[in-house]
Amino acid sequence: MSNRKIAAWRDAGLIDSATAQRLVAYEAEHARPLALWAVFGLGALAIGLGIISVVAANWEEIPGQLRLAVHLALLIGLSATLALREGELARISPWVSEALLFVIAVLGLTFFGHLGQVYQTSSPLWKPLATWLILFGPMLLIFGRSWPAAALLIGASIYCAWDFAAADSGALFEREERPGWLLAAIATTLPGLFAPFAAWMRDRSGRHDFWRQLELVAITYAVGGATLSCIVASFGGFDSDYDPLGSAGQLVRAVAALGFGLLLVLAKPGLSGRVSGLVMAGSGLTIALALGVNDIDLLAAGLFMALWVGIAAAALAIDARGAFQLAVAVVALRLIILSFELASDLLLSGFGLILSGLMILAVAWGAVRVSQVYAPGRETQEQTP
Structure with a gap:
């Protein structure tokens, strides 16, 4: 904060x-002089890059067991x-604690890859990810303070679940023994369970921001799944029945989202809990x-827009x-895309392009006007939908 602004407040x-x-x-x-901190940052970056360069240049010369021992020692020391010292670090700055936690989690994740490289082993990616979640997930939940920890935890959970679900069909990764469509579909619902858990923890922990972010990311997963379902349906992508990625799997995810919505409430x-629950249930x-x-x-397309109109209404409510x-x-944006889908022939003529451009401008203007007229004021504190 500048002295000029303080003086302006005093004069007013x-x-x-x-x-x-x-x-x-x-x-x-x-005060923390920006130039001085920039110099410190550049110095630390230079040292770090130098260490990485030295290690990379001699990587093959370092015995694998020694590399693993150093990796593990670093992981244990930072943990x-x-x-x-987590409380002391958080008092200095919550971001110091969060950055250290993030580094530890990433080091733990890379340790499994390092282990496979040294001993020349391989496995489906969901297996080391699941092991990492079991070992480091509790640490992220105990010490996490903001969105990096929340995003890392939810992101790893989503990737692990979908890798497990898709591994049997070879849709995303290498084919392996089929885990069963029901089990695979249930696995893909589990990241959404973080939403009611985080909502329950918000009033029982001093790390309110972390639980809020965790809840928000989990709800975003459900909303993203519902949005993607509408997109897939628009070009007839739901053909198979008993498949984790097919119609039966979709029904399992729908029921789970409805249940998670009830748990959120x-x-x-x-009001905030009811709105969050309605968004989750609406996604299901x-x-x-x-x-x-x-x-x-x-x-x-109508279902897609109905979902997002509901989200807009929920946002207005809170x-x-x-x-x-x-x-x-x-x-x-969906209105614009739909207009192109329904009137693609217009794009083949100059007059049609003019009409399309005018329509895009009209929709954009309408969206801006709606946002200006109905959006809550900036001074209102935003809450999690």
């Missing part, structure tokens, strides 16, 4: 002279530092309905300006 009568002096003294005491009483309902509009482009504007933008 927002603060008195004594408060202004205390603010100036506080800022002077806690011990986090466990013993129970775990977080109040959309996933189920997408099967009924499979290969019906217009209805699939004064979430950013979420509302995002939902309006998504609906506008």
